[in-house]
Amino acid sequence: MGTAHRKLTSIEICAGAGGQAVGLHRAGFRHLALVEIDKWAAATLRANIKSRPSWSWEREHCLVRETDVNDFKPLKEVPDPEGRRGKRGAGKRMLEPGQLDLLAGGVPCPPFSAAGHQLGRDDERDLFPRMLDLVAELKPRAVMIENVRGLVEPELKFRYYRNHIKNRLRKAGYVICGWRVLEAQDFGVPQLRPRAILVAIHEDHYRGFDWPVPQKRVHRVVDALGPSMERRLGTGTDRFARWHELANLGTVAPTLVGGSKKHGGADLGPTRAKRAWENLGVDGMGVANDEDSMVDPDRDLGTLERGPKLTVQQAAIIQGFPDDEDAEGPWKFIGGKTARYRQVGNAFPPPVAAAVGERISEALNRTGPLRDDPNPEFEPEDDPSLVAPELPLQQGFPSLEDDAEDSARALIG
Incomplete structure (x- = not known):
């Protein structure tokens, strides 16, 4: 059965100043945890949760964790969203695998290029493996990963790296709904800001998924x-x-x-x-x-x-x-002018996150029989160990500056 009987919950890593969180909140998700390493961005999240009436649920239930996502232990830190008590009433129970509806995050590209010194897993900026580890640990009903367009277009350039990510999700029991480039201007944002979005839904909850339809009117x-x-x-x-x-x-x-x-x-x-x-x-x-x-x-x-x-x-x-x-x-953005501007400039536009979040919510609330995975086959991986082959300097992993x-x-x- 679907999940229409209760609020949908989410955890977001690399939350920044809350662009994705704002959008998912508009889409009906309620945040159990927002994880962000930057102190000013974390302060921004706390300030808005505290002051905005519509975020009263988060004031009671949301953990704003100012830390490296590698140090985030959700099954030990995030309380059971249903408020159940532990044995003999001894404190709240913690979140359990399979309870979470959505794990989301704007995960930075791993710096495996020659320009990035090919540090791979030893590079602190490489958070895709951690995101996939959290998927395996939390077993959320759905996953949403956001990144720059250059990870998807041109299609061939990082195909095998994307295949590795999709194959890990398939091994964890997820149906890959696609990795699609969405233009912010198609969703009411007055900006040319393409974002690559990956959506996956666990096979035990998959009843199809439809991507949001672009708006006809451009907001100038x-x-x-x-x-x-x-x-x-x-x-x-x-x-x-x-x-x-x-x-x-x-x-x-x-x-x-x-x-x-x-x-x-x-x-x-x-x-x-x-x-x-x-x-x-x-x-x-x-x-x-x-x-x-x-x-x-x-x-x-x-x-x-x-x-x-x-x-x-x-x-x-x-x-x-x-x-x-x-x-x-x-x-509200907290910090000095440069710190606040960086929070804004690095954000995921809330209207785009809302558009995708609404489609994920609709998919999770569907009832009726489960559907088969339309693309269950594992795809070839050029780099299954995440140790990249030698890449020319011009093929370094894409950045927001490229966009x-x-x-x-x-x-x-």
Whole structure:
């Protein structure tokens, strides 16, 4: 039978500032645990869970675990979601294998390329094996893994690595529903942000799965940022008129890039992305201070020749986070400007996560007989031990920066 009689539960690893969590929450999932190593992103999760009325269930039940995902032990740390007590009433029972509905995560690409020094399992950034270990440990009803487009397209480049991941899931009893590239602009996000999504459902719960259908209407940058730009630049001012004139000529934004602690900073991405932003009337050479703490109007608001910089909250609007129009107000980001911008730039757009989450929820709530796996065959693996063959430097594993460069090239030619 399906799961319509109760709330669907989820655990998310590599949760960041909550982009995927927000989307899955909109889709009806209730989070048992959000695991994130960055202290500022973890603080962001705690602050929003504490302050948003619609997250009252999470305030009582959700563990925000600020740790390396390799140190996360869900069967020892996450309480039974059904609130059952242990033997003789001695404390809460812990989560058991098979109880969880969805395990999700935006798992970083493993750095097996020559450029990544081919550290493989010894590289701290390699979290795909840990994700698959957690699947085997938790035995969730469904799995959702998000990554950059370059892991899927071009199809041949990382085929054998993807096969390894799918085969491990098959061995654990999962039906592979597909690994599909979804464009954020097709789901109400004013941004060219392709994401590769893998969905798998356990064979004991598989009654089919349908991918979300793209929306016909594109949400443009000028519409998304219009209210906040009018507030910042002033109604009827020449600055606002100039920004609106340029932004109205464009459609969506290039991919935002948050950078990392070691590389990148608070700006709007590679050179082509900055040029695309310039065409939209925005100065991409930095990020503006918050509206209530602006000290240099020319720097933050620009001139008639140079457009305004985005604030962190405006970048969050471009990602599809809750904003001022949301009944509970905008999603809050904790930390200094650069830390907050990185949280936004590295996020999974909530509307895309919501669209996929709704389809997973629908699939898990189906009733009737189980279906056979339409593609049960194991696929050939070039690298079954996860020790990659020698790769030329240009075949290094893809990054979000690659998506940003490609999206900017698509916008400006």
